[in-house]
Amino acid sequence: MSASTPHYDVIIIGAGVSGNTIAWQLGLAGKKVLILEAGVAVPDSREEYMENFYLALAKTPEAPYPGIAGRTSVKGQITQPNPGNLPTPRATVLGIGGSPDTSYLVQAQPNGKTNPPTDKNGNVRGLQFSSTYERIGGGTSWHWLGTSLRELENDIQMKTKYGVFHDWPVTYTEMQELWAKAEQTIGVAASTVQQEPLEVVGLKYPPGYQYPMGPIPMSVVDQTVSTGVAGLQVPGMLDGEGDTRMYDVFVTPTPQGRNSEPYQDRRVCAGNTNCIPICPIQAKWDPTVTLGQALDTTDKDGNSNVTVSYQSVAVNIAVEGKSVTRIDYLVWSRDASGKLTSEKKSVTGKLYVLAAHAIENAKLLLMSNNRKGICNSSDQVGRNLMDHVLYLSWALVNPTDDPIWGYRGPLATSGIESLRDGEFRKYRSSFRMEIGNEGWNFSSSDPYNTTMDYIQGTNNALLNPDGQRLGGLALVQKLNSLFTRQFRIGVMFDQAPLAENRVTLDPTYTDGLGLPRPHIDYGLDPYTMEGFRVAADVCSKIYKRMGVTEFTTTGVGGTGDFTYKGKNYHYYGAGHVMGTHRMGNDPATSVVDASQRSHDVPNLWIVGSGSFPTVATANPTLTLMGLAFKSARSILAALRS
Amino acid sequence: MNTKATSAPEADVQDFANMSAALTGFLSSVLKPKLDPVGLARTYYEFALAQVGASQISALLNAFRAIQTQPPQTIADTLLETSSPTPSGQALLAQSIVAMWYLGAWYIPGVKGGGGFPPTPLQIISSEAYTNGLVWSAMQSHPMGFSPFTFGYWSQAPGPLSSFGVDTGNGGGQ
Numbered sequence: 001m002s003a004s005t006p007h008y009d010v011i012i013i014g015a016g017v018s019g020n021t022i023a024w025q026l027g028l029a030g031k032k033v034l035i036l037e038a039g040v041a042v043p044d045s046r047e048e049y050m051e052n053f054y055l056a057l058a059k060t061p062e063a064p065y066p067g068i069a070g071r072t073s074v075k076g077q078i079t080q081p082n083p084g085n086l087p088t089p090r091a092t093v094l095g096i097g098g099s100p101d102t103s104y105l106v107q108a109q110p111n112g113k114t115n116p117p118t119d120k121n122g123n124v125r126g127l128q129f130s131s132t133y134e135r136i137g138g139g140t141s142w143h144w145l146g147t148s149l150r151e152l153e154n155d156i157q158m159k160t161k162y163g164v165f166h167d168w169p170v171t172y173t174e175m176q177e178l179w180a181k182a183e184q185t186i187g188v189a190a191s192t193v194q195q196e197p198l199e200v201v202g203l204k205y206p207p208g209y210q211y212p213m214g215p216i217p218m219s220v221v222d223q224t225v226s227t228g229v230a231g232l233q234v235p236g237m238l239d240g241e242g243d244t245r246m247y248d249v250f251v252t253p254t255p256q257g258r259n260s261e262p263y264q265d266r267r268v269c270a271g272n273t274n275c276i277p278i279c280p281i282q283a284k285w286d287p288t289v290t291l292g293q294a295l296d297t298t299d300k301d302g303n304s305n306v307t308v309s310y311q312s313v314a315v316n317i318a319v320e321g322k323s324v325t326r327i328d329y330l331v332w333s334r335d336a337s338g339k340l341t342s343e344k345k346s347v348t349g350k351l352y353v354l355a356a357h358a359i360e361n362a363k364l365l366l367m368s369n370n371r372k373g374i375c376n377s378s379d380q381v382g383r384n385l386m387d388h389v390l391y392l393s394w395a396l397v398n399p400t401d402d403p404i405w406g407y408r409g410p411l412a413t414s415g416i417e418s419l420r421d422g423e424f425r426k427y428r429s430s431f432r433m434e435i436g437n438e439g440w441n442f443s444s445s446d447p448y449n450t451t452m453d454y455i456q457g458t459n460n461a462l463l464n465p466d467g468q469r470l471g472g473l474a475l476v477q478k479l480n481s482l483f484t485r486q487f488r489i490g491v492m493f494d495q496a497p498l499a500e501n502r503v504t505l506d507p508t509y510t511d512g513l514g515l516p517r518p519h520i521d522y523g524l525d526p527y528t529m530e531g532f533r534v535a536a537d538v539c540s541k542i543y544k545r546m547g548v549t550e551f552t553t554t555g556v557g558g559t560g561d562f563t564y565k566g567k568n569y570h571y572y573g574a575g576h577v578m579g580t581h582r583m584g585n586d587p588a589t590s591v592v593d594a595s596q597r598s599h600d601v602p603n604l605w606i607v608g609s610g611s612f613p614t615v616a617t618a619n620p621t622l623t624l625m626g627l628a629f630k631s632a633r634s635i636l637a638a639l640r641s
Numbered sequence: 642m643n644t645k646a647t648s649a650p651e652a653d654v655q656d657f658a659n660m661s662a663a664l665t666g667f668l669s670s671v672l673k674p675k676l677d678p679v680g681l682a683r684t685y686y687e688f689a690l691a692q693v694g695a696s697q698i699s700a701l702l703n704a705f706r707a708i709q710t711q712p713p714q715t716i717a718d719t720l721l722e723t724s725s726p727t728p729s730g731q732a733l734l735a736q737s738i739v740a741m742w743y744l745g746a747w748y749i750p751g752v753k754g755g756g757g758f759p760p761t762p763l764q765i766i767s768s769e770a771y772t773n774g775l776v777w778s779a780m781q782s783h784p785m786g787f788s789p790f791t792f793g794y795w796s797q798a799p800g801p802l803s804s805f806g807v808d809t810g811n812g813g814g815q
Contacts, residue, residue, distance in 0.1 A: 053786055054768035057746075057761060073761045076752065217796035260792070271795045274786035402798075407782040409795025437795065438785065447776045448759040451743050455736045460754050469728070471739060472717030476666035476779045476807050483780035555757070 008034045008307075009639060011327050011349035013314045013364070015042075016139020017621060018607040018628040019355035020290040021185070025632035027297030027305035031639060034347060035294075036312040036329050038088045038356070039136035040066050042288045046278065049142075053278055060093035061143045061575065064278040065134050068092060086512045087332040087340055088135040088313065091359070096130050096573070097559030100517070105129060105359075106506040107520035113557045115568065116523075124562045125500075125523035131387045131573030133357050137310055138288040140357065140575065143277045145411060146257040146284045147434070147619040148188040150179050153202040154421050155494075155616035162425045164527070165497055166613040169585045169594035170630075176206055178626030183255075184212050185625065186285040187263040190255030191215045198252060201421040213260045215253050216269065219437045220405040221487050222414035224397070226251035228546030229416075234538050236424035237530075243424035249542065251435065253414050257285040257621075264289060271409040273438055284410075312345075313513060317352065317368040317604065324352045324604045330513055340512050351603050351635055355628075358385075358610030362503040362580040363518050365606070371505060371516075375581075375598045375606065380591050382503035384579035385522065386615045388492035390572040391431075391532050393539035393552040394443040396463070396485050401547070403484035406439035407447070413437060416489075419538065420617040429493040429531030432617050433538075439486035443552075447483055454478055462551055489542065491535040492574050494615045496527045503580055524571075529564040536569065576620045578612040595634035596627060603638075605631050649687055653702065658682040660705040662808065663716035664735060665742045667775055671806035672742065679769045685741050688766055692747060693734060701731055701738075713808060743779070745770030778805035 010026055012019045015037040023033045043049065049064040055071050056063035057078050063070065067086055070078050083089030083104040095103040097110055108116075108126040116126040133140040154161045156168035156175065182188075190211040195203060218226070229249050236243030258269040258279075269283040279286070294306040309331070316328040327349075330342040354361050362382040368374045375381060397404045416433035424430070440446040440461065449461035457469040463482050470478055506519035536552075543550040554568040555561055561570050584590025587599035596611050598604045607628055609620040616623070658673035661682070665672070673682040690698050701720070708716055718724065721739070722732040733750035740748045746762035754760040765771050772787040781799040783789055803809045 050786070051768055054771040055765045057765065059785070072764050076761045078761060217793045219795040220798060223796070268792045270788045270792060271790055272786055272788040273783075278786070280786055280788075405781075405795075405798055407777070407780055407785070408790075408799070413795070439780075441785070444757070445759055447780065448744060449754070449757075451776050452740060452748070452754060452759040455739050455743075456753050456760075458753050458755075460757050460759060469721060469723045469736075471664050471666070471721040471723060471735075472714045473666040473808060474714060474717070475739070476802070479776065479779045480781065480802060483776075483782075553757075 008032045008347070008349040010351045010353060010635060011036065011347055012353040012355055013327065014139065014354070014356035015137050015287070015291055015308055016355060016357065017141050017287045017625050019353065020287045020294055021625050021628040022353055022355065022607065022632045022635065023306045024290050024294035024297065025629065026635065027294050029636050030299065031305060031636070033306045034349065035306065035308045036314050036327065037137050037308055037310050038313040039134070039310065041310040042137040042291065046280070046282065049278055050280055058094060059277065061132060061277045062092045062094070062134065065136055065142065070094065083511060083517065084509065087311070087342070089511050090135045091132040093132055096132070097128050100509045105518050105520050106509050107522060110557055110559050110561065115556055115561050115563045118563070122526040123523055124529070124564070127523050127562060128559050129385065129387065129520045129522040129573070130560055130571065131575045131577050133359070133575070133577065135360070137308065138286060138291065141287045141621060144286070144621050145619065146275050147412065148183065148186060148190070148255045148257045148622045149417070149618035150203065151175065151616045151618045151623055152421050153204065154425070155614070155618070158425065158614055164426060166582070166584060168613055169583055175623070175626060178629050179622060180209065181629045182622050182625040185290060186257040186622070187212055187259060188255050188257055188622070189213045189216045189260040190253070194253050195255070197250060198417050200248070201418060211255065213263060216256050216258055216260050216410065216413050218253050219409040219413050221437050222251060222253070222435055224404045225435055225487070225542070225546065226414070229542055232541065232545045234419070234541055236422050237427060238534055238537060242427040243422060245423065247422055248418050249416055249538070250418050251414050252417055254412060256410065256413065258410055259283045269410055273407060273409060273411060275411045313515070314356070314364055315367065315515060317354070317364065317374055319369060319374050319601055322601055324601055327352065332513060342513055351605070351638060353605045353607060353631070353635070355607045358577040358580045358608055359503055359518050361606055361608065361610050363505065363516070365581065366505050367516060375591055375600045375604065377600050378587060378589055378591055380582060380589065382580050383499045383501070384497040384582055385501040385503055385520070385577070386495045386497055386579040388574035388576040388615060388619070389495050389524070389528065390574045391491040391493070391535050391569065392443050392488060392572060393491070393536065393550065394440050394486065394488035395543045395548045395550045396482070397487070397548050399481060399485070404487050405484055406437055406487050407441070407483060409437045411436065411438055427527070427530065428534060429495060429528045430617055431491045431493045431531055431535050434490040434492065436488045436490060439483055440488060442490070443488050446486065447479070450482055451479060462553065489539055491539065493528055493531045493535070494617055496525050497579050497582070497614060498523070498525055524562060529562070532569050532571070533564060533567070576609065576615070578609040578615055578620060580610040581606045582613045583611040584613060594630070596631045597634060605635060607631050649683065649690065654683045654686050656702050656706060657686040659709065660702060660720070661685070661738060661742055663713040664720060664739050665775055666713070666717070666808055667778070667806050668808045679773060681770065681773055684766065684770070685738070688747060689738060689741070693750070697731070697734055701734055704731065741766065743774055743776040745774040778807065781805055
């Protein structure tokens with residue numbers, strides 16, 4: 001190994017949405033960039049990942065990606081690797097709620113019998129953070145859904161407007177310009193005319209704005225829900241307290257990062273109903289597209305301005321005074337026998353970007369400086385861990401009505417966005433509602449569950465109460481009548497930022513490189529849980545209005561189960577991990593500024609949804625890419641000065 | 642019968658396909674087409690053979706041969722013992738064969754799911770097994786992750802069930 005380290009303008013840690021976007025922008029400006037990516041390289045063809053998906057026993061978000069076995073089972077348990085033996089373990093759906101032998105995140109486990117208690121302030125602690133991520137070239141957004149909604153004006157000024165939480169340190173006007181750049185980069189399919197009804201919740205576009213391509217057609221599911229809820233109004237709050245105004249419930253098509261026409265040499269969406277975990281044809285934009293654009297930037301000699309070093313895990317951001325001086329990292333490999341080895345290296349740049357994911361960013365900041373931490377004079381690093389915690393409800397269209405034809409089209413093509421803003425935000429979390437095109441796949445592991453129920457005479461999906469066993473045409477017709485009538489609504493909440501929802505370094509458990517693993521403390525507060533209560537009520541009202549039968553069930557004592565005001569609920573993770581290095585103007589209460597530049601160490605930018613001061617009501621990818629463009633500009637300005 | 646070393650006789654594979662057609666409600670020509678680049682019928686027959694052994698498979702096939710001239714629904718109900726509260730081991734094997742065709746995976750006969758979850762299969766038999774699962778045709782759709790359709794198909798209702806390979810001819814289907 002050469003002792004000399006090449007000198008780059010900028011070192012970026014992480015080849016995901018933010019890192020790739022910034023690398024691309026810097027490369028276009030002729031800057032020399034090195035990306036350190038902890039995980040394996042982007043494969044030449046996604047066929048390898050598709051094969052992983054097809055053969056995975058559980059089609060979880062992580063199923064296609066390296067580092068998970070999951071192709072065989074032993075006594076009904078899907079085999080999983082121990083995160084303690086992996087070089088780049090990550091949170092997985094199969095691991096959530098498990099012991100540290102299966103769960104990378106070290107956190108409370110459900111007791112299997114009862115839900116955690118409510119404390120004197122009405123909080124439920126000891127819950128499981130349930131969102132997952134990837135540590136591979138391209139990052140977690142390999143399996144983003146593609147939803148590309150803009151935030152609402154009040155989403156980013158909650159303190160000013162409703163007196164709760166924090167304002168974002170950016171203006172809506174500036175965000176509009178950043179969202180437009182992100183929409184062009186991703187290739188968002190939408191029509192501003194179709195979005196106009198959302199002016200009632202404060203969605204505004206600059207005059208004359210056009211999306212880069214026309215909208216994705218609404219599914220039959222969308223059309224059926226849209227017709228079925230016509231005229232429905234719901235109160236802002238239940239029990240006649242707080243905001244009792246009535247709000248219109250209506251369906252709008254979702255702006256989506258899926259091609260409605262060929263774009264960037266990528267194909268048109270064929271409705272594979274598989275955006276999560278993997279689009280087989282890359283009709284959905286993913287960060288490898290932008291990584292390719294970054295690698296295509298060249299200097300006058302034709303050399304790429306951007307270099308990626310894969311299997312390179314940053315382990316220390318060395319800081320002297322108020323400056324990063326180098327990044328220490330481990331380059332790992334496996335020998336022919338599968339034995340993990342690693343070699344320590346260091347690299348220097350003029351400026352540095354940490355873009356490793358909200359949890360991994362916090363982990364590395366806390367690990368650095370001999371585990372004393374950096375960039376943390378505010379004590380906010382790792383705190384305010386948030387998610388679009390998700391409530392799921394599901395229903396069946398009655399046999400006398402036309403089928404709703406789920407399991408067809410992109411996973412979600414429309415939503416109910418009309419309840420995202422209102423005075424109720426003073427009192428409870430706001431939410432958006434996503435209409436699913438995949439039947440009861442999410443809610444009930446269908447079509448697997450119901451199919452096996454009717455083959456074996458069980459009733460796990462609750463659609464075989466008489467325990468029938470069928471075969472032949474009778475089986476076809478029964479399954480047909482059920483699967484073509486299933487649909488679900490997922491509800492995502494503007495979860496409150498809480499200082500005690502927190503990532504720290506686990507004192508005991510390490511990964512396969514000997515690095516500390518994230519320890520998570522997590523719970524829900526009454527503001528967030530009241531949102532669940534209202535959303536469950538709205539879902540039931542929607543189903544009643546539509547004349548369909550609701551099947552939503554909840555359990556007790558399992559991962560994601562909690563009790564609020566005497567009723568049991570279940571939450572899922574949305575994969576939207578936020579808040580762990582929040583941005584703000586005040587260095588005393590925030591980690592980064594409006595450009596995602598560290599207050600404490602100004603030659604370091606800490607980027608991604610970890611910078612979000614609040615969850616807000618739009619899925620985060622579009623916004624975090626917009627903020628990456630803003631960071632790239634400030635990095636270029638800093639390089640000039 | 643020597644099951645491991647040599648490939649199964651074609652006649653047995655054809656009988657297995659015919660039996661599977663009755664059990665699943667799909668056309669035999671869909672499960673085992675004349676031009677068959679995938680060869681799932683043979684794959685499944687040999688997989689089941691390896692899992693449970695020749696004697697059990699032979700017994701099931703012989704039971705089918707004895708009633709193969711009866712209507713498909715009768716064959717399915719007889720072999721699956723759908724009206725019996727306690728299906729025999731042979732019927733449980735027939736269930737696993739139905740599950741294999743529908744879901745492309747091997748479910749160990751008689752092992753049930755619980756707690757709101759389906760049983761965990763031993764394995765997905767192959768990627769072709771997944772992408773040829775009959776359950777997706779039964780719902781007039783396509784496997785998640787494997788769409789043969791084109792942009793925008795989801796905005797309209799699909800074609801009739803008969804266009805998805807279901808044997809609606811003999812059983813009074815729609």
